[in-house]
Amino acid sequence: MTAPAHLLKLNGKACRAASGQTLLDAALDANIHVPHDCKSGLCEACRVSVMNGNVDAAGTELKATVLACQTKPQSDCDIEWDGQAEPVEWRGRVCHFEPLSEDLIEFDVRFQGSPAWMTGQYFKAQWKSGFEVQVFPCFSMARPPEFNTITFHLWPETLFDGLHRPRNPLKDGKAIKLFGPFGTSFLRFEDERLILIANEQGISAIWALAMAATRGQPLRPKIVLVDQALAERNELQPAFSLLDKRNVKIAVFDSDAADLPLHFQELIPDLTEYDAVHAAGTFPVLQATKTLAKQTGCTLRPIPLLDPIRTV
Template sequence: MYVGKVDGVEFEIKPSQTILEAAISSGISLPYGCRSGSCGSCKATIIEGEVFHEDIMPGVLTDQDKSEQNFLLCKTYATSDVTISSLVEKKPDEFPKKITPVRVEKLNLLNHDVMQILLKLPAGENLQFKAGQYLEFILKDGARRAFSMANAPSDDLIELHVRLIEGGTFTNYVFNEMKEKSIHRIEAPIGNFYLRESDRPMIFVAGGTGFAPIKSIINDFHRAGEERKIYLYRGFKTHKDLYQDEVVENWKKNINNFEAINIYSEEVVNGQEKSLVHKKVIKDLGQLDSFDVYCCGAPGMIEVAYKEFVEAGLNPNSFFSDAFTFAPK
């Protein structure tokens, strides 16, 4: 057993716990988001002590972070007593997390394995969040399941896109047992995947249901009357995996400087060659030094996209990602 210290408060850390898990279990409030090493919300400096750090998503910690002993607490284990200092300060425009009940207003099957859940908040309640953030379902046993919000902050209903995972307890519940009008608990908003201020053109890369937070961002951006060039690349395995293409077609008609294309990795569709979505981006746009990239999908896709985009000239600080990790079955 080790002792952790933050802001003068001590807490116990078991060798099997990450520092973040130990702090939370001791009732200490620290910033966090994904808890999987991809969002950067729990970044902290190890002032004293020794730690072991698991692998994380590329680009979350810079070389400067590493040289300054900055770590992600969700992936860091103490190997001695440690003193830490949280680096993530709440900004004036950030919204506090809250736990609230929600009612399932509507369930819509969007394709063979993606369910749209529309959630309604209690009367008089609203949820303030930045487009691109996510929520967590709080299950009866205390476990949590995270899903990005696909609605814009100004929408009345919360929209989620849930893909059926083979053997996944919660996703099977959504597809086979969840009922309209049922009541659930959520906590939100969470996460650091949101639009940054910039005048650079934007590339959005979505793998499957990684489209959800990107839909939220683009709708919010458009309603705010912003003007920046947008390229949207959506990656699917086959055409049957495509969903909400009508949303994208509507954007093409109504958003200036907007281009979008669907990419299929395992099927030729309308004569379009098979490709991984990130490779199509590089083939079409070439040098990426003048762009901001927002990438959302499976961790493997994000990792290889980051590597090859940087090789194509992208500034590592202009790559923003949200990795969808699947909970234990």
């Protein structure tokens, strides 16, 4: 006997999920757009809230949220998510290129129009060479924002072989294609204390979130936790100084700590369910913050770092 299909309401739009079908697959079959990217549970871009009903979340639950690509309904369900722009293709040209250090590059891309995105989301940058790379819109370390222009940071040794060769794919005037935005871990207007955690290349997203919050939510309490290796980088000191001047508390953690969740809890001993945490970084750091969230009840919005891929 065939198991009955379950009725789903996805941001108010009705569809049915066949037995064993994930929330995302059911939505795609019904031509309902649910934010998503990789469909494998790595990118966190399809995190949605379960308002009513029972689901098998396959271990992806954080508070009342689950990953739609992994979660299967076990009953009729009401699913919701915050509205955001659907991913589209944007074409632009590099209009500023500046090495900030031997292994960190800042570059601007100018577009014909204004791409829609929210701070904390990411795009996929694509070049004719066949590379597709996750990039986070952020803020320049030294220059004000420009109209129809987005600033990005890249660590080239993790992205391209020989990026500094004469035929540089990021040189001024070079065409670039972006697809996005993706991600549900964007900055929201909330009253909860904002805690931002970064290691390695996750600093780009966290720097953007911190700056946007200081400008748009100046009265909101904010703490930034950065890995020790980041805290020691000379080119990032202006960013940390600026955040300090804007009353953002900065603390340093050791990503190699034996018990990373405990290490985080020692740095933020008063963490509660009323705090909102954004974490961007490597898998061990994100796993530690997920453990921390389950222990304390805080709201966690993970921002994974995705490996570059070759598309051709």
